Amino acid sequence: MAGNLRYFWALLAMTFKSAASQRGAVMLRAVFSVLTHVIYFPVWFVIFQYTPSIGGWGIPHACLAYGIAMACWGIVSLTAYGLRTLPQQIDHGELDSYLTLPKPILMSAALSTSRSSGVGEVFFGIGLILYAGFRYHIDLTWMPLILVMGSVVFASGILFFASFGFWVRQFFASAEEIYFNFSLMSSRPAPIFTGLFKIVSLTVIPVGFITHIPVAFIMTHQVHLLILSVVATIAYAIFAGAFFYMGLRHYESGNRFGVRG
């Protein structure tokens, strides 16, 4: 366990070192990313200019939801970009090299690939959360825990969908589209998710546990919502991990051979 933890920190340090080696590109991405969100977020001001609330959700809810969604997306992109490229790694047979290592394959696959994106999202997301906190007097004590849980749910969601790559070839483009819309859906107002849509948002695509329920907890301070989020986060992470290892058994028995010169 301690060895795995050391390995985890070593991989994480390597990711940040790699990002630091391309300072110019990383800074450009970060600035662009912040600008993108600064340009995009007014769309919610436009909507709430038109209607004062959407089923009880107003600008403070939108700020928190978008901030949490973006910060979590950024954290996952920054620390575990390999999860997003998993379908590509499966297609190219790149998991072979991790299978020979005495360390958990999921950790290696998730952290060994780095593309240092996400810095801008983290800055913007946290900035927006702080803005909402100060502007609308919202208690942000539980926010660090919510960001950690949201990132775990995001990462688990990405892992779950990426694992379809074990069965479906060339799934990378579809998976990328799913992840991106995953992040967009989590910033939509909770009251629009009703009926079957609500069930989907709390199970297969659990955007409800990234933003909707945590935002409801922050605004109402009902402890059972926080407990529900914690339990759901752990359960979904276990489910996604189990699904990955189920696919991995498929990979072990059906990988293609290749020659590299």
Added chain:
Amino acid sequence: MIKYVHFARIAFADFMRAKVRIFSRFLIYMLITWAGVSMWRVIYHTGHAPSGITLTDMGWYIGLAQMLFFLSPRIFVVIDEDVRSGNIAYFLNRPMPYLAMRLSEGLGALAVHILVYFICGAIFLYVFLGGWPSGGLESVALGASLLITASIIHLLFQIACGLSTFWTNDAIFIYHAYQKFMILLGGVYLPISLYPSFLPPDVIHLLPFSAMIGGPASLVLGGQDVWTILALQGFWGILVFMGVRSFYALCLRKVEVNGG
């Protein structure tokens, strides 16, 4: 010219075979449209319905506006891969312009998506919204036709995003920036005519994003004139095409500097 037709034909066949990809994309389209319409359903129920626009009309508007993002293939990813892997150097030696090759492939894939989204998308929207918009089937057909020309402009923008990899080493965040501009200035979540004064609709209507999304989609609301949208699309299409060509020439100089 015939070689480009073959590239388009091969891409068409390739995309037709990828049934999982088509299915998963369409599923996302349905989900996103569902979310957009659900938002408006809540707004209508709380008594903030825009005057003269029924919920069905708004649903068709949202459905058509979202469709633009799904009609074109993600061609910027292919160019991004070509640049980052260095494969672009192999394509440059071939007796055909690289950009024209990728564009014809994009058009081939676009043809597949047109078939899927215009048939399945229309059925989905009809069933989900419970009927045609006030303008009837004709307005949907007109809006959809203009989405085809809009998708070609979208492909050109995607090529520009893909080529940006020469400087940024990653096109996806440039594409996301472009996409977010489209959402805000294209009127994806709500018709541009409902925008507040700090985003003046008269100015936004003239931008390429509106000509690509809000313009065609607003035909179901009986909004803009078809010929005005077409003229705007023509103007922006030519401008973006010339811009992409100049940008590509600049990129080629960068390839020579790096040695390919």
